[in-house]
Amino acid sequence: MEQALEALGVHDAVLSADEIAFLDTHGYLPLGGILTRAQVDAFNARLAELLEEEGAAAGSELRTSGNIRHRAEQGVDRLSDLVNKDPLFEICFTHPRVLAAVGHVIGEAFKLSSLNYRAARPGDGLQALHVDWPEAVPPGQFKVCNSIWLLDDFTEENGATRIVPGSHRWGTTPQEALADPTAPHPDEIQIVAPAGTVVIFNSHTWHGGTRNRTDRPRRAIHSYFCRRDQVQQIDQRRFLREETRRRLSAAARFILDV
Numbered sequence: 001m002e003q004a005l006e007a008l009g010v011h012d013a014v015l016s017a018d019e020i021a022f023l024d025t026h027g028y029l030p031l032g033g034i035l036t037r038a039q040v041d042a043f044n045a046r047l048a049e050l051l052e053e054e055g056a057a058a059g060s061e062l063r064t065s066g067n068i069r070h071r072a073e074q075g076v077d078r079l080s081d082l083v084n085k086d087p088l089f090e091i092c093f094t095h096p097r098v099l100a101a102v103g104h105v106i107g108e109a110f111k112l113s114s115l116n117y118r119a120a121r122p123g124d125g126l127q128a129l130h131v132d133w134p135e136a137v138p139p140g141q142f143k144v145c146n147s148i149w150l151l152d153d154f155t156e157e158n159g160a161t162r163i164v165p166g167s168h169r170w171g172t173t174p175q176e177a178l179a180d181p182t183a184p185h186p187d188e189i190q191i192v193a194p195a196g197t198v199v200i201f202n203s204h205t206w207h208g209g210t211r212n213r214t215d216r217p218r219r220a221i222h223s224y225f226c227r228r229d230q231v232q233q234i235d236q237r238r239f240l241r242e243e244t245r246r247r248l249s250a251a252a253r254f255i256l257d258v
């Protein structure tokens with residue numbers, strides 16, 4: 001693992017002490033603009049093509065692989081297994097600042113769990129507050145960590161993700177603790193930031209999509225990681241295409257655990 005991280009440019013200085021303290025305290029960390037405008041445009045163009053090509057099958061890998069079966073979400077466009085769908089998306093599981101933050105949350109031995117696209121369509125996208133794990137875990141024993149790659153400017157109106165800062169340390173889930181996890185939480189904040197921004201969130205921090213009250217979709221990629229001893233959401237070995245295997249570096253393949 002150490003070798004792979006080093007090969008991908010992860011070292012002690014890629015995150016500042018202040019950033020690490022923020023992540024520990026609040027359970028999320030904005031990493032700033034990681035994708036350029038040109039990259040955001042290229043991502044969106046390719047994702048639109050994939051949605052068109054895949055039609056009703058879009059997102060199906062997510063529904064048929066891994067330990068938790070995902071049902072299709074109403075009012076949302078999903079694509080999954082982006083690892084195998086364009087070299088463009090490689091940055092989402094190899095960027096050193098993302099890997100450093102993930103390693104900080106779940107420990108150095110981790111792998112990609114899944115790489116998916118989620119767009120809240122106009123009028124839809126509200127999710128219950130949730131954690132990306134079936135049960136609460138004691139603070140510090142985190143299993144999963146997510147990163148969200150903003151492909152539109154996230155605003156208060158367009159379905160920006162909400163997060164309840166500090167909730168990763170409460171040792172309970174919204175479903176256990178709240179009468180109505182879909183309701184606004186008094187402590188929640190929204191990720192409001194420009195397209196190209198990447199935000200890490202400890203997946204045990206309470207979070208969820210909000211309703212998109214605009215007339216355009218709110219697009220994002222989730223690059224989701226788990227501890228190496230856990231089952232991936234997408235079985236990367238099963239889905240790995242030969243062309244992907246040939247293209248990726250040994251370090252990137254290690255992150256996928258293929």
Ligand SMILES: O=C(O)CCC(=O)C(=O)O
Binds near residue numbers: 127161162207209220
């Ligand atoms: O896309 C978002 O805003 C959040 C999505 C999310 O948390 C999920 O699908 O589990």
